[in-house]
Amino acid sequence: MICVRYFELALKTVLLAALGLPWVSHAAAMDIEDGWIRAVPPVSSTTAGYLILHNRGDTDRTLTAVSSPVAGAGEVHDMSPQEDGTRHMHHLPELVVPAGDAVALKPGGKHLMLYQLQRPLEIGEQIEVCLAFAEGEPVCGPFEVRAP
Amino acid sequence: MKRLILMTIAVLGALAVMVLWQIGRGPAVEPLPINTRMVGEFEMTDQTGARFHSDALRGQVVLMFFGFTHCPDICPATMARMAQLYKDLERTREAADVQVVFVTFDPERDTPEYLQQYLAWFHPDFIGLTGSTEDVERITSLYSVVYMPMGEDRQGGTEFAHSDFVYLLDRETRVRKLFPVEADLEEIKRDLRSLL
Ligand SMILES: [Cu+2]
Numbered sequence: 355m356i357c358v359r360y361f362e363l364a365l366k367t368v369l370l371a372a373l374g375l376p377w378v379s380h381a382a383a384m385d386i387e388d389g390w391i392r393a394v395p396p397v398s399s400t401t402a403g404y405l406i407l408h409n410r411g412d413t414d415r416t417l418t419a420v421s422s423p424v425a426g427a428g429e430v431h432d433m434s435p436q437e438d439g440t441r442h443m444h445h446l447p448e449l450v451v452p453a454g455d456a457v458a459l460k461p462g463g464k465h466l467m468l469y470q471l472q473r474p475l476e477i478g479e480q481i482e483v484c485l486a487f488a489e490g491e492p493v494c495g496p497f498e499v500r501a502p
Numbered sequence: 503m504k505r506l507i508l509m510t511i512a513v514l515g516a517l518a519v520m521v522l523w524q525i526g527r528g529p530a531v532e533p534l535p536i537n538t539r540m541v542g543e544f545e546m547t548d549q550t551g552a553r554f555h556s557d558a559l560r561g562q563v564v565l566m567f568f569g570f571t572h573c574p575d576i577c578p579a580t581m582a583r584m585a586q587l588y589k590d591l592e593r594t595r596e597a598a599d600v601q602v603v604f605v606t607f608d609p610e611r612d613t614p615e616y617l618q619q620y621l622a623w624f625h626p627d628f629i630g631l632t633g634s635t636e637d638v639e640r641i642t643s644l645y646s647v648v649y650m651p652m653g654e655d656r657q658g659g660t661e662f663a664h665s666d667f668v669y670l671l672d673r674e675t676r677v678r679k680l681f682p683v684e685a686d687l688e689e690i691k692r693d694l695r696s697l698l
Contacts, residue, residue, distance in 0.1 A: 392574065392575075394574065396623065397616060397623075398571065401578075402574040439648065440649070440666075441576070442650075442652055442661075443575065443661060444652070465575060502579055502581070
């Protein structure tokens with residue numbers, strides 16, 4: 355009886371090591387929380403997206419590119435206060451999400467920029483956005499279009 | 503001597519009543535100061551393509567915001583907040599004497615037609631002002647708006663660094679207060695109501 359228990363345990367461990375761990379350390383390492391896109395007037399061809407990006411893996415990941423089927427181009431942007439009190443938005447070529455940590459992209463700060471919108475986005479609809487990293491697989495997720 | 507004491511008590515009593523009555527009324531609402539630096543007239547082109555003189559705003563309490571419509575973050579968020587505030591005032595029947603005005607410093611892309619479509623989505627009553635480079639320079643210097651072209655974006659348009667305040671103007675088009683964009687809507691509403 356004890357023997358069977360040990361066998362089961364050993365089997366489970368092997369299965370976890372073979373199936374679970376690689377999956378955990380790669381595909382699920384990055385995850386998107388509360389992704390949303392700002393609704394803008396239909397005449398606008400530019401909008402911004404926000405999310406909390408979690409890195410649940412054990413290596414740092416560097417966000418380098420953004421894409422979406424509804425946008426001709428995408429970038430990661432940051433907003434920096436200038437000395438004269440103005441704020442300036444600029445392209446952030448690399449955004450590091452440290453291992454075991456998270457980075458929040460939120461209004462007035464870092465954001466995803468979507469250019470050349472192919473069509474007006476309706477409040478409430480889900481838009482797929484993909485994030486590409488310097489290392490590892492891209493991560494895609496639904497972003498909800500919300501009132502500005 | 504007895505009369506003097508009685509009179510003193512009477513006077514002190516009257517003073518005490520006056521003081522208590524003042525305290526009871528709560529802190530007196532200070533009128534918003536008048537900004538004496540941002541004074542002058544301007545002329546721009548509105549969203550219908552017609553010339554627009556600052557005198558047209560007389561008699562209205564105005565909320566004015568400067569930006570450019572290709573800004574995807576602060577500008578639409580602020581316009582949405584202005585729309586929210588305006589709709590609140592419509593519900594309480596106070597909106598008739600309130601005017602929201604958006605002024606662009608990107609007249610190249612923010613043409614009257616573009617502004618019309620952009621602003622109508624937030625609220626059809628909003629006024630959009632654009633114009634020549636000179637028009638924009640005049641109004642922005644009048645209101646000490648800081649904006650700086652920072653190079654091109656992905657679509658070949660200009661990116662701007664800019665200050666972002668919401669200006670509250672009284673019925674005589676005098677600037678009475680500047681709010682940071684993230685200011686509480688209830689605070690803006692309270693100050694606006696003091697001018698209605
Ligand atoms: Cu941006």
